[in-house]
Amino acid sequence: MSEKTKRIDLRSYLKGDSNNIKLIAMLLLSFAVLCIATKGAFFSGNQVVLIAYLFPEMGILALGMMLAMISGGIDLTVVAVADLAGILSCMFMKAIMPEGAGLAVQAAVLVITLLFSMGVGAICGIFSGSLISRVGIPAMVATLGASDIILGLAVGITNGSSIKDLPPILNQVVNYRLLGFIPVTTLVFAACAGVVAFILNKTALGFKIYMIGSNQTAARYSGVNNAKILTLTYMISGMLSSISGLLMCGHFNSARSDFGKSYLTPSILICVLAGVNPNGGKGKVAGLVIAVIILQTLSSGFALFQNISDYYKNLIWGLVLIVVMIINVTSERMRAKKAGK
């Protein structure tokens, strides 16, 4: 490829995806501000590795949320599914792990547990997806109700207490750093993001998800089986949530019905920040990845300041969400006006 075509590609890329450039600028800015505010303490390899270790839990939930939002709905069950899948798979793993098993057996058990967990997520997703697509309940209410049912199951099963004494392999794997610095969680996130990007960009399913999100009626009359596609969308979202749930269990080395509680607003915030249109039809994985890292950077940054209590986090997330929505909407309207002229 010649130098010239490359440059043109880059320019058209910049034009088409100005949102990503904005996001990268925001990421660098927030990083710089935090470095200055902490007098350079924030700019350390440890901090970067810590951010890379922590963001996948939230990020994978946001990936599921994004799929639902692109299809024109919303998935409020992500947190509940993560909790239920975490609890059930921890119980499952404890039950099938043989005493004094070798490393190979332990690894095999872990893989089976992961599959089991994704199965739980898929069932939950199919449940809420069917409520939306076949029973016809609006996505918001359906997932609100389904989330109560799923979380209710989690609370009921555990009586609200936590499941401890897990086989150590889960914690070891989740906390493992490849080559000493790449956290396994980051690799898991990269795999999930890759799969979602592949589905959205390269498969008929992804194209149909965008179609349904832009105009459900038009999609149906063009021969798209809306019910099937929507159920699949929520199923994938459920599977992603369950992976995140397993990561949380590994991180805390236990399972509880309220681990993910604080992740719901941030995961919606990440999607909105990433430029996913809450009305459907728009959104890219690349933007989401940057948005997740921004949020985790800010979150880790706040943790360094002793005088900012955790409670202010809510306030800041809410403010950022509202401000980003205002910016997105006004800039889109200005663009539409320009195009109209």
Add this chain to the structure above:
Amino acid sequence: MDIKKILKRNEFYVSIIIVALALLIQIKSGQFFTSNNIMDLVRSLIVPGMMAAGLFMVIASGNIDVSFPYTAMLCMFGITKLFQVIDYQGPVVLGFLLAAVIGAFLGLINGVLAAWLKLPTLIITLGTCAIYLGFTQGVLKSSVISVLPDPLADMAAHTLFTVRSATTGLGSSMPISIVMLIGTLLVVGFIMKYTMLGRGIYAVGGDPVAAERVGFNVSAIRIFVFTFMGLIGGVTGLTQVTLSGMCQINFFDGYEMTIIAAVVLGGASIAGGSGTVFGTFLGVLLMKLISNNLILLGIPTNWSKLMTGVLIIAGVSASAYKAVLSEKRVSGNILKTGEKEAKQ
């Protein structure tokens, strides 16, 4: 009204379920139709009932609000703290007025954002609810206030009347705030049924574009329903204080879900444009009947969350599925005529 019409109404079925459930609890435990239980039930209806009346308006206009429990929480702590700090001794009414003003302002923020951004109101109010919660916990540093300022404590101590069970000697009293519940229900009922504004709310919920063409100011109606919801949220926050005699940060945990469930169970379509305030009240009654009597019914409290979810899904499924079927009929007809034309 003739019987056929009554049989078609959602309220009729909810009433039947309520009566059946009451009888079931009575048979199972023999403790439902005691003056104490009834009185406690009425008492527990006050705050959810008022909130549901406000939320019914929001839902009827085709929007949703999940921030009102946090509005209530903010007003509850804000005003109780203010009274403590200035050692306020005047009439308690002023507190309620202040709560109404603060609540209405917070609701106004929701309404303006909703009317301006035209994004799903669930996401907007999720954002504002995080702000209100963060403000209450962070800026007001609230968790528990166990000793109330005098005006609020006085109101908590005053009751309309008290019943005393002959067998156990336990007393249950009727708080003054029951008047506010009745007042709110009447006001909302009046607005929705007899005013142009009420017609406008239904119209916007049914089809915002059509409502705009007819001449309704859609933005103004959106702003009104959210402001009104905020106002009720603020007032209920202070009402809860006088009912329980203290402030606690977790009073309104999960209220957004329960109240949405109650409104939807009461027959209001979540897509907007339908429902009645009477149905909403029945929905609240049903929800509270279940959650208050889970133990009498023999269901452990750990499973109550599951019950809320099942109720929401069950409540919306019937009407949603009806809509799907009718749409299938319509699109089926279109396809059929299309085939006929193609044959010709």
